[in-house]
Amino acid sequence: MIDLQNLKKRFGDLRVLRGVTTHVAKGDITAIVGPNGSGKTTLIKCILGLVRPDAGTVTIDGTTLDGSWQYRERIGYMPQGAPFPENLTAREIIAMLKDLRGNPENTDEELIDAFDLAPELDKPIRTLSGGNRQKVNAVTAFLFRPDLVILDEPTAGLDPTASSVLKDKIQAERQAGTTFILTSHVMSELEELADHLAFLLNGTIQFNGPIDDLKQSTGCHNLERAIAHLMQGNQI
Numbered sequence: 316m317i318d319l320q321n322l323k324k325r326f327g328d329l330r331v332l333r334g335v336t337t338h339v340a341k342g343d344i345t346a347i348v349g350p351n352g353s354g355k356t357t358l359i360k361c362i363l364g365l366v367r368p369d370a371g372t373v374t375i376d377g378t379t380l381d382g383s384w385q386y387r388e389r390i391g392y393m394p395q396g397a398p399f400p401e402n403l404t405a406r407e408i409i410a411m412l413k414d415l416r417g418n419p420e421n422t423d424e425e426l427i428d429a430f431d432l433a434p435e436l437d438k439p440i441r442t443l444s445g446g447n448r449q450k451v452n453a454v455t456a457f458l459f460r461p462d463l464v465i466l467d468e469p470t471a472g473l474d475p476t477a478s479s480v481l482k483d484k485i486q487a488e489r490q491a492g493t494t495f496i497l498t499s500h501v502m503s504e505l506e507e508l509a510d511h512l513a514f515l516l517n518g519t520i521q522f523n524g525p526i527d528d529l530k531q532s533t534g535c536h537n538l539e540r541a542i543a544h545l546m547q548g549n550q551i
């Protein structure tokens with residue numbers, strides 16, 4: 316579904332992406348893993364068109380992105396710390412997003428009930444707890460039934476019940492054919508959810524494949540240890 320070819324991005328002297336080449340298969344859940352500051356969010360933003368790469372290409376379903384924005388209608392995005400307008404309520408934000416899309420009828424709002432979020436909908440965003448903001452963030456990512464959902468640390472700040480609700484939603488949508496890219500520092504969560512893993516270090520993808528292959532080739536029984544093995548600079 317997504318092909319990244321030799322993607323490069325620098326911020327000043329900092330070469331964050333130094334030639335990232337990888338593939339995300341349709342219908343899979345692909346985890347992007349790497350140390351803090353390794354460029355996971357930058358990579359995601361290149362796919363979203365929010366960061367313009369210095370070199371390389373992003374191709375989605377055979378179409379190479381060229382600065383046009385139309386393809387983004389097919390992507391749901393849950394950023395880290397969503398920059399919602401602070402004085403609007405969640406209900407107003409959802410209405411505004413629908414308005415921008417021409418008020419489609421077939422929206423997916425089931426997470427509102429699943430999270431028991433109704434009592435929070437009419438409060439200004441600035442007054443919501445971090446976890447409840449994150450729930451609103453998740454609702455908006457799934458709202459327009461996207462083919463591809465990109466989740467940047469989706470369960471950060473969620474309590475165990477909300478985290479389970481979100482993971483159930485991800486698995487249900489995956490069963491229905493949605494493709495996912497997600498980042499998380501919680502390895503048990505990735506082990507539970509992801510099929511494939513792309514490991515980003517020093518600006519390049521150092522491993523890309525099924526999680527079981529990674530465990531096998533590192534000789535580690537769980538993902539956390541396998542990733543720690545890679546982060547320590549060990550080759551596989």
Ligand SMILES: Nc1ncnc2c1ncn2[C@@H]1O[C@H](COP(=O)(O)OP(=O)(O)OP(=O)(O)O)[C@@H](O)[C@H]1O
Nearest residue numbers: 326327329331349350351352353354355356357358
């Ligand atoms: N707009 C920007 N201007 C300057 N530097 C930036 C910008 N965006 C990101 N960076 C830098 O690029 C590097 C990669 O950042 P990025 O947010 O992509 O990392 P990450 O892997 O998502 O990190 P984390 O795991 O901590 O969320 C960091 O050193 C960051 O400070």
